[in-house]
Amino acid sequence: MNSRKVSRILMVVVFVALACAVPVLAQGEQPPVEPPVFDMTFISQLLQSLVLATVPVLAGFAARWLNAKYQFERSQLTEKQQVLLDGAIKVAVFAAEQMGLTDQIADKKEYAIGFVTEWLAAQNFTIDFREIDARIEAAVKENLNF
Numbered sequence: 001m002n003s004r005k006v007s008r009i010l011m012v013v014v015f016v017a018l019a020c021a022v023p024v025l026a027q028g029e030q031p032p033v034e035p036p037v038f039d040m041t042f043i044s045q046l047l048q049s050l051v052l053a054t055v056p057v058l059a060g061f062a063a064r065w066l067n068a069k070y071q072f073e074r075s076q077l078t079e080k081q082q083v084l085l086d087g088a089i090k091v092a093v094f095a096a097e098q099m100g101l102t103d104q105i106a107d108k109k110e111y112a113i114g115f116v117t118e119w120l121a122a123q124n125f126t127i128d129f130r131e132i133d134a135r136i137e138a139a140v141k142e143n144l145n146f
Contacts, residue, residue, distance in 0.1 A: 070134065073127070073128070073131055077125075077127075084123070085116075085120075085125065085127075085135070086135075086139075088115075088116055089112075089132075089135050089136055090139055090143065091115075092111075092116050092139075093136060093143060093144065095112075095115065096108040096109070099111060109133075109136065112136050113132055113133065113136060116135075117129075117132065120132075
């Protein structure tokens with residue numbers, strides 16, 4: 001860069017700095033206090049009501065989507081595979097419950113997931129981990145209502 005360009009840039013920077021500083025210096029030590037532009041209490045209440053109105057609707061859509069996803073994944077297995085998988089999960093849940101009662105295992109859910117995962121590997125089934133977890137939770141709620 002040549003010195004002429006640098007001097008022009010410096011002049012612009014000094015001019016902008018002075019243009020910003022002069023109005024502040026002209027007001028004296030304490031500039032007048034203006035009321036806030038936005039009423040934050042109103043904005044907070046508005047946002048809160050919007051969240052309270054939209055969260056239940058979004059939760060309903062999420063539940064509907066999860067149910068559709070579950071039905072889709074379930075339809076990917078044959079009927080025989082579904083019955084076998086449901087049986088294996090039921091056995092895993094009851095085994096985990098019994099072993100947990102006798103303090104043979106520390107975490108019942110971890111044991112059930114491991115049991116079902118090993119069974120799936122032996123049967124050459126491939127199912128997502130979240131699907132296994134959801135099916136185990138459903139089996140616990142269905143069969144172990146204490």
